[in-house]
Structure formats: C-alpha cells, structure tokens
Amino acid sequence: MKMQMDVTSLTAFLAAHFPQVAGMFAVEAVGEETVIRLKVDESHLRPGGTVSGPSMFALADVGIYLAILARIGPVMLAVTTNATIDFLRKPAAGRDLIAKVRVLKLGRALAVGDALIYSEGGAEPVARASMTYAIPPK
Template sequence: MHFKMDATSLSEFLAREFPQVAGDFAIEGVGEELVVRLRVREDHLRPGGTVSGPNMFALADVGIYLAILQRLGPVALAVTTNASMDFMRKPEAGRDLIARVRILKLGRVLAVGDVLIFSEGDTKPVARASMTYSIPPQ
C-alpha cells in the first residue's frame, strides 16, 4: 500500500493545524498499523490518578484522523461522523498511553477505523474505539 504522509509530515501537519494539542501526541510508527502515543501529564488525569475518558477518546480520534491522512494526504476537513468507545480497564498510573490504529475501510466518502489503547508496557488494552470519518470531496 502507498502512503502519502510519513511520521514527520504527519507530526508537522498536527503542529501546524492543531498546535493546541500537538505536543500531547507522538507518532511512533506508520504503515498498516499507525502507532500514536499520548504523553500523559497531570492535566490528563481524573481523580484517582487515572487518565480520563475524554483524553483516551482524544487519543483514539487523533489516531484515526492521522491514519486517514497517512493514506490520503493532508485533508484538514475530514471529520468524525460516528464514534463508539469501550473502556475495558483502568490505565496504569504514571504511564503514557499507546494507540494502535488500523483503517478497516477507506472509501471515497467514508473511512472506518479501529483503535486499541494500551498503557505503555502492558499487553492488555485499556480501551477500544471504532470511528467513522467523513472525507470531503477532493
């Protein structure tokens, strides 16, 4: 499969288009499975010291968005149209979160992706997300 954006170009796009959150994420692997890290900070935590659900959702959403861009190129206006997320276990305190992202279908109008989120160093996922994106006409 041909990819139009590599880790560097994806990182640059994120920094340019979403500077308010770009520093939270690091792209650690590209290809059929995109790997994105959430650099967990104090403000990502909820009471009890675990990463909050909205931050795990953001990791999944950004991950699928970047996986789509990796294939299509910099399409800034692709938007989430459907999302489902299962929170399966509490993330390990003090660890970054790692998202493993796969695009299941990439059509002309819609893209469907799947994400598994892990605490760094753990093999059991803490969350799973499925999302659909609308792709603007080109």
C-alpha cells in the first residue's frame, strides 16, 4: 500500500496538532512496520524507576494512530474505539521505549493495529497492545 504520510509529515502533524505531547515521541520509520520512540524521562517513571503503564499505553495509542494516518493521510478525527494492552515484563530502567506497529486491517470505517513495545536494545517485548480506531466518513 502506498503511504500517504512519511516520517517528516507525521512528525509535523504531531507537532502542529498535539504540541503538548509531540516532544515525547519520535517517528523513526514508516512502512509495513511503523516505529515510534517514547523519549523516556522522569515524568514517565513510577516508583522503583520503571516506565509506568500509562506511558506505555500512550506510546501504543500514539504509535498505532500515526501508523494508520501514514496510510490514510492527516485525518484529525480518527479516534480510538477499543484498546487492549498486555504488560509482559518490566521495562529496563533509563531506556527509551520503542513501539513496532503494524496495521492489521484498514477498512472504510475502522482500522485495527497492533504494537509490540520494547525497551531500547531489548530483545523481548515489554508490552503488547491492540487497538481499533474509527475513521470518520469523508
């Protein structure tokens, strides 16, 4: 499938429309597998020094959203309608998180995506998320 948005345009979209969180994320690759980085800092940590569940959820949500937009273009009102996340293991302390995202189904009204989240440099995923987005009619 031809991509409608690339790394540069997704990054600009995030900065223009979601400036409150744009600095937390980096779009690293767009394609069959879209790669998004959460730039982990102190605000993402929970007691014990590991990345919090809400931070991992945010990475999955932003990552899948951007992977869908890469395919359909800048549709502001595509919204999450279902979300599931499994926390598999404790993320490595002090490392960014990397989401590897795939769009599993892209229909006219719904899109389904999957994200595997890794600690930077880690071989095993720390979380897995599946999300469905409603795509507004044109």
